[in-house]
Amino acid sequence: MEKTEKIWIDGKFVNWEDAKVHVLAHALNYGTGVFEGIRAYETDKGIAVFRLKDHVKRLIGACNVMCFDLPYTEGEICEAIKETIRINKKVDYIKPCVFLCGEAVGLNPIGVPVKFAITSIYMGSYLGKDAQEKGASLMTSSWFRPWNLAAPAGAKVNGIYVTSCLAKMDAKKRGFDEALMLNAQGNVAECSGENIFIFKRGKLYTPQVSDSILEGITRNSIMEIARDLGYEAIETEISRIDLYTADEVFMSGTAAEITAATSVDGRPIGTGKPGKVGKQLAAKYADIVRGKDPKYEKWLDRV
Numbered sequence: 473m474e475k476t477e478k479i480w481i482d483g484k485f486v487n488w489e490d491a492k493v494h495v496l497a498h499a500l501n502y503g504t505g506v507f508e509g510i511r512a513y514e515t516d517k518g519i520a521v522f523r524l525k526d527h528v529k530r531l532i533g534a535c536n537v538m539c540f541d542l543p544y545t546e547g548e549i550c551e552a553i554k555e556t557i558r559i560n561k562k563v564d565y566i567k568p569c570v571f572l573c574g575e576a577v578g579l580n581p582i583g584v585p586v587k588f589a590i591t592s593i594y595m596g597s598y599l600g601k602d603a604q605e606k607g608a609s610l611m612t613s614s615w616f617r618p619w620n621l622a623a624p625a626g627a628k629v630n631g632i633y634v635t636s637c638l639a640k641m642d643a644k645k646r647g648f649d650e651a652l653m654l655n656a657q658g659n660v661a662e663c664s665g666e667n668i669f670i671f672k673r674g675k676l677y678t679p680q681v682s683d684s685i686l687e688g689i690t691r692n693s694i695m696e697i698a699r700d701l702g703y704e705a706i707e708t709e710i711s712r713i714d715l716y717t718a719d720e721v722f723m724s725g726t727a728a729e730i731t732a733a734t735s736v737d738g739r740p741i742g743t744g745k746p747g748k749v750g751k752q753l754a755a756k757y758a759d760i761v762r763g764k765d766p767k768y769e770k771w772l773d774r775v
């Protein structure tokens with residue numbers, strides 16, 4: 473990660489070094505925050521943000537889940553994100569975060585002041601260039617994806633990411649690139665920070681939203697692109713065995729983009745190399761986000 477110069481906090485830009493909170497900030501101790509992860513890309517017509525409004529809508533939805541009073545409209549948030557990109561020189565990832573910044577001990581979040589910060593960084597490849605080009609190894613985690621009855625699985629709430637962190641850490645310590653999490657029913661949910669797809673017998677499948685996944689914006693884009701290319705894309709229950717016996721497995725996420733999973737729990741998937749369909753979708757996605765396909769201009773917001 474490469475840091476940038478300025479961070480937007482509650483309507484003002486501050487230097488990176490000055491963006492600080494108190495050690496008793498409620499969010500720091502109890503995870504009471506919500507966030508987004510958004511990508512910006514260079515295009516022929518300048519920098520464009522991919523599906524900015526959809527990310528902002530999801531952020532506002534997460535604020536509603538947490539009963540945060542966010543005094544900005546969708547349009548104002550979009551503009552603040554664009555301003556943050558403009559003011560900083562080298563940016564490819566933007567992370568807005570709304571959190572309870574007030575100093576408070578005790579779980580009751582009611583009345584604790586909220587802060588809204590928009591950080592931007594240069595991330596480059598999230599899972600590493602090697603994984604992106606040659607495919608990643610997945611490990612099924614012993615940590616389950618927090619399910620809808622226990623946590624707001626469909627909202628990017630800071631506190632529930634501790635499960636993703638544990639899953640990711642365990643996978644990395646065992647030499648895998650990424651962790652796969654199952655849900656309460658033992659079906660495939662998603663990876664620590666990505667949704668998952670399989671390609672099997674000519675069709676594309678991805679876990680359904682009711683299976684305690686985050687409804688990924690990249691996932692949604694992939695389904696639309698795949699259907700436009702003539703594939704059937706089906707949201708359904710997926711078992712671990714479906715994964716082991718798939719012709720292809722790949723992950724989708726704003727940070728990871730589209731990355732093949734060439735092995736799961738030490739078992740090679742298909743040929744053990746990134747598959748044809750995943751590669752086709754990844755190439756199409758790479759073109760779309762860089763403004764090279766006019767059909768999908770609707771997803772780009774110029775800075």
Ligand SMILES: Cc1ncc(COP(=O)(O)O)c(C=O)c1O
Pocket residue numbers: 509636662663664665666667686687688689690691724725726727
């Ligand atoms: C747990 C989890 N699943 C899936 C995703 C992918 O979502 P998106 O494509 O909207 O980035 C993310 C990324 O934010 C995530 O954190």
